[in-house]
Amino acid sequence: MNGFTDIVSKVMEVRPDEGDYTGEDGLLYCGKCHTPKEAYFEDGHAALFGRDRHPTNCACQQKRYEEKRLADQQRKHEDTVKELKKDCFDTPKLRNWCFAQDNGANPQMKHARFYADHFDKMQAENIGYLLWGSVGTGKSFFAACIANALMEKEIPVRMTNFAAVLNDLSGSFEGRNQYIARLCRYPLLILDDFGMERGTEYALEQVYNVIDSRYRSGKPLIVTTNLSLDELQHPQDTPHARIYDRLLEMCAPILFTGKNFRRQTAQSKLDRLKAMIKEKECL
Known part of the structure; x- marks a missing residue:
C-alpha cells in the first residue's frame, strides 16, 4: 500500500x-x-x-493541449477524407474537382452548391439530380463538386459509371446481389455518363437492377447523361422505359447548355503551345 x-x-x-x-x-x-x-x-x-x-x-499548457488536440483531429479528418475519396472515384483527378475551381461560367453550379449545403434535406426527401445536356458542358464536374463537398463533411459517396459497374458484375454471378447492395449503402450514389454503356439485353437488365435497388433503398441518386430529356421521356422500348421511368421519378432534371468546356480547354492548351513556339523562335 x-x-x-x-x-x-x-x-x-x-x-x-x-x-x-x-x-x-x-x-x-x-x-x-x-x-x-x-x-x-x-x-x-x-x-x-x-x-x-x-x-x-x-493557460499556456491548456493552449498547447488544445492545439495538439485540434491538430490530431485535423489529421484524422484529412485521413478519413482521403480514404473516402479513394473509395469514391475510379478516376483520381476527380478528387480535386471542387467548388473552389468553379470559374462561374456554368450557371447551373448554384444547384450543386445548394444540394451540397442542404444534403440532409435532399437525403431525407430522397431527391436526386438528372444532369442532361451536350457533351463537355460540365455535368461531371458539377457532380464531382457535390461529391467532394460531402466527403469533406465525412459523408461517404460513390461516383462511378455503368461501364465500370457492368464490368464488375460480369466478373462472376456469385456476389452480384452483395455488389449492388454495397452501392446502395452509400448516402449518395453518382452514376456518370449514363446511356454510354452497352445496350444489350443483359446490360439493360443490370442497369435496371442497380437503379431499382437504389430506388427501393430510399437513398438519393445523381445521374449525368448526354441523352436529351425528350429521349428519356419517350423511350424506344419497354426495357428502356422501365429504366427511364425510375430515373425521372427519383431525379429532378437539370439542363446543361452552353459552350463545350473540353473544347475550350483544348483550345487554350493549343494557344499556349503556339505562344511557347513563337517565343522560342524569337530567341
Whole structure:
C-alpha cells in the first residue's frame, strides 16, 4: 500500500519549471502565463492520500493541449477524407474537382452548391439530380463538386459509371446481389455518363437492377447523361422505359447548355503551345 501511495503522490506532485512561483493562495503558478498549475480539492471532498490539492493545466499548457488536440483531429479528418475519396472515384483527378475551381461560367453550379449545403434535406426527401445536356458542358464536374463537398463533411459517396459497374458484375454471378447492395449503402450514389454503356439485353437488365435497388433503398441518386430529356421521356422500348421511368421519378432534371468546356480547354492548351513556339523562335 505504501508503494501505491508513493506512486500516487508522485503523480499528484507538480514540479515547478523555471520562473514558476508560489502565489498568495499557496498554489504553484506558471511564470509565463501567471495562471495556477495546481487547484485545491473542492469543499466537501476528502484530500487524496493526505494531499489537499491536485495538478491542473495553466493557460499556456491548456493552449498547447488544445492545439495538439485540434491538430490530431485535423489529421484524422484529412485521413478519413482521403480514404473516402479513394473509395469514391475510379478516376483520381476527380478528387480535386471542387467548388473552389468553379470559374462561374456554368450557371447551373448554384444547384450543386445548394444540394451540397442542404444534403440532409435532399437525403431525407430522397431527391436526386438528372444532369442532361451536350457533351463537355460540365455535368461531371458539377457532380464531382457535390461529391467532394460531402466527403469533406465525412459523408461517404460513390461516383462511378455503368461501364465500370457492368464490368464488375460480369466478373462472376456469385456476389452480384452483395455488389449492388454495397452501392446502395452509400448516402449518395453518382452514376456518370449514363446511356454510354452497352445496350444489350443483359446490360439493360443490370442497369435496371442497380437503379431499382437504389430506388427501393430510399437513398438519393445523381445521374449525368448526354441523352436529351425528350429521349428519356419517350423511350424506344419497354426495357428502356422501365429504366427511364425510375430515373425521372427519383431525379429532378437539370439542363446543361452552353459552350463545350473540353473544347475550350483544348483550345487554350493549343494557344499556349503556339505562344511557347513563337517565343522560342524569337530567341
